[in-house]
Amino acid sequence: MNWLNGNSAAITAIATVLLTFITAYYAFITLGLLRENREIRASMNQPDLAIYATAHEGYINFLNLVVENVGPGAAYDVKLSTDQEFKADSDIDLRKLGLFRHTLGFFASRQKIEHFLTSMAESWDELMSRPLEIQATYRDNQGKLYEKKFSINFAVLENLRRIGKQPLYSLADDLEKIQKDIHNLATGFNKMQVLTEPLEQYRGRQRAEHLYYLVRQLPEERQREFTETLRSELRQNRSQPNSEESHNPGPQADG
Numbered sequence: 172m173n174w175l176n177g178n179s180a181a182i183t184a185i186a187t188v189l190l191t192f193i194t195a196y197y198a199f200i201t202l203g204l205l206r207e208n209r210e211i212r213a214s215m216n217q218p219d220l221a222i223y224a225t226a227h228e229g230y231i232n233f234l235n236l237v238v239e240n241v242g243p244g245a246a247y248d249v250k251l252s253t254d255q256e257f258k259a260d261s262d263i264d265l266r267k268l269g270l271f272r273h274t275l276g277f278f279a280s281r282q283k284i285e286h287f288l289t290s291m292a293e294s295w296d297e298l299m300s301r302p303l304e305i306q307a308t309y310r311d312n313q314g315k316l317y318e319k320k321f322s323i324n325f326a327v328l329e330n331l332r333r334i335g336k337q338p339l340y341s342l343a344d345d346l347e348k349i350q351k352d353i354h355n356l357a358t359g360f361n362k363m364q365v366l367t368e369p370l371e372q373y374r375g376r377q378r379a380e381h382l383y384y385l386v387r388q389l390p391e392e393r394q395r396e397f398t399e400t401l402r403s404e405l406r407q408n409r410s411q412p413n414s415e416e417s418h419n420p421g422p423q424a425d426g
Contacts, residue, residue, distance in 0.1 A: 218246035218278070220307050222321040224288060226328065232291050234328070238270065239283040246309040246317075249275040253305045258289070258297075265303075278309070291328065298325035 219242030227233040240246050257265040265271060270286065291298065303323040310316055368376075386394055 216244035216312055218242040218244045218280070218309060218311055218317070220246060220249065220278075220309055220317070220319060222251075222305050222307060222323070224303075224323045224325065224328070227287075231332070234288045234291060234325075235285045236265075236288040237283060237285050240278050240280055243280055244311055245280055246278040247276065247312070249278045249307065249309040251305060251307050253303070255301075255304060257303055291325075299329075 218240055221237075221239045221241045223237055223239075224234050225237055227235055238251070251271050253266060253271065255265075268286065270284065289298070302325070305321045305323065307319050307321065308316065386397060389397065
């Protein structure tokens with residue numbers, strides 16, 4: 172007790188120094204948390220532009236140029252440029268497109284712009300010659316400027332294959348065929364066939380008409396011979412008693 176009383180001043184000084192260090196440490200931690208929260212809030216509003224080429228969903232030989240904002244924030248004053256001469260859609264210079272000649276004032280998060288670029292079947296040699304270089308500049312909602320450069324290497328699309336067809340495009344083709352059939356029926360171009368007789372009778376009549384058509388292809392003399400032969404066979408079949416009648420002579424008179 173006497174030691175505590177004698178060294179109370181030193182103990183108080185040491186405790187004060189420790190408390191100061193602890194306070195400074197917690198202040199440093201709090202400052203780091205504030206800085207981290209500020210960076211997280213800034214990243215939540217940061218745009219991130221992506222430019223790439225992809226095969227068309229329905230037709231794999233067709234390439235689309237895609238400009239997409241994959242970031243969580245909106246992009247402003249988007250400008251695209253390229254110093255390469257590239258024929259988009261076979262005859263239009265890529266630099267003459269409105270997407271490259273004008274500034275896009277607002278580009279929302281997850282917004283996507285697609286433009287038909289070229290057909291791989293027609294311009295594969297040109298695509299393989301060198302990558303397509305595209306520069307992009309844009310700003311975020313705080314006015315911060317971003318500059319990115321994209322290199323589209325078409326060689327990665329070589330020997331690209333796809334099994335089957337997208338269900339939506341198959342459904343669209345089927346609906347188009349149905350619409351065409353309904354239009355033909357409505358305009359009388361095609362008439363709906365309605366059976367007014369039993370199916371077996373209809374099929375027998377179809378076979379008879381087909382046989383008649385084949386006979387008509389023969390010379391007249393051969394047609395007469397075939398007709399006489401057929402009639403003779405029919406008369407013989409009619410003159411012969413039925414097998415059941417030959418075995419069943421009918422009721423006999425009582426003796």
